[in-house]
Amino acid sequence: MQLFKNKNIKAKVDKNALPAHIAIIMDGNGRWAQKRGLPRTAGHAAGAETFRTIATYLKDIGVKYMTVYAFSTENWKRSQEEVSAIMSLLENYLYEAIEKMEEDNINLTFFGDTTPLSDKLRSLIERTNDISARIDGFKVNVCLNYGGRDEIVHAAKEYMKAGGDPEQLTEEVFSNYLYSAGVPDPELIIRPSGEYRISNFLLWQCAYSEMYFTDRFWPDFTGADIDRAIEWYQGRSRRFGGVK
Numbered sequence: 001m002q003l004f005k006n007k008n009i010k011a012k013v014d015k016n017a018l019p020a021h022i023a024i025i026m027d028g029n030g031r032w033a034q035k036r037g038l039p040r041t042a043g044h045a046a047g048a049e050t051f052r053t054i055a056t057y058l059k060d061i062g063v064k065y066m067t068v069y070a071f072s073t074e075n076w077k078r079s080q081e082e083v084s085a086i087m088s089l090l091e092n093y094l095y096e097a098i099e100k101m102e103e104d105n106i107n108l109t110f111f112g113d114t115t116p117l118s119d120k121l122r123s124l125i126e127r128t129n130d131i132s133a134r135i136d137g138f139k140v141n142v143c144l145n146y147g148g149r150d151e152i153v154h155a156a157k158e159y160m161k162a163g164g165d166p167e168q169l170t171e172e173v174f175s176n177y178l179y180s181a182g183v184p185d186p187e188l189i190i191r192p193s194g195e196y197r198i199s200n201f202l203l204w205q206c207a208y209s210e211m212y213f214t215d216r217f218w219p220d221f222t223g224a225d226i227d228r229a230i231e232w233y234q235g236r237s238r239r240f241g242g243v244k
């Protein structure tokens with residue numbers, strides 16, 4: 001095994017066997033804040049900073065795709081104050097991304113139903129989509145008002161609307177109607193915050209993903225945590241139902 005020893009990667013990560021796609025459930029913002037006597041919204045602000053840091057880190061080490069769970073179809077159950085705080089952090093990030101994504105070579109895509117979002121947020125998403133169409137770089141998928149079940153139902157509707165023939169429907173064809181069309185399934189899914197569940201994230205795509213759980217809250221996440229997750233992933237035996 002060839003070890004990658006540069007300043008970016010400290011754990012024993014094999015640079016030649018990196019997952020192409022890492023998906024992250026950015027969880028634990030609220031508890032991170034509560035532990036410090038801060039409002040939950042402060043946790044979301046800290047989590048947004050961590051997202052910036054980790055996106056840069058993954059891009060620098062050579063991962064090709066990153067998918068993050070930012071807001072689920074169930075997260076509307078939270079207080080209006082919390083929901084608006086999350087949405088305004090997203091707006092801020094998008095203003096920044098619109099300025100910098102070309103220079104940073106980052107391609108941003110959104111998974112989820114954007115119709116219930118504010119006009120402002122939707123127009124920012126449209127602008128980032130336009131810019132992304134010109135960029136063939138590190139691909140970041142932001143799951144926003146996303147639910148795995150919702151995605152599957154949406155894909156089924158789209159197939160039917162397109163006049164799809166039930167007899168012609170295969171797994172491959174169906175996956176082209178998902179928000180993730182064209183994106184390979186994540187080899188590794190990371191869930192911080194000590195929860196051991198999928199919470200409606202990438203239900204179709206996670207069929208053979210390796211799942212890494214850690215107690216660390218998302219705002220505390222660093223590149224070293226990513227290295228640990230990748231090192232763990234590289235020790236797994238992936239069989240896909242076969243025998244090795």
Ligand code: IPE
Pocket residue numbers: 026027028029030031032070071072075086193
């Ligand atoms: C994840 O952190 C962010 C969102 C779900 C939007 P949480 O807000 O769920 O943090 P905890 O789980 O309450 O600590």
Ligand code: IPE
Pocket residue numbers: 025026027028069070071072075195197199
């Ligand atoms: C999953 O976290 C959603 C996001 C991180 C955006 P939740 O905090 O909503 O999940 P549960 O409620 O603990 O399952």
Ligand code: MG
Pocket residue numbers: 027028029
């Ligand atoms: Mg949570």
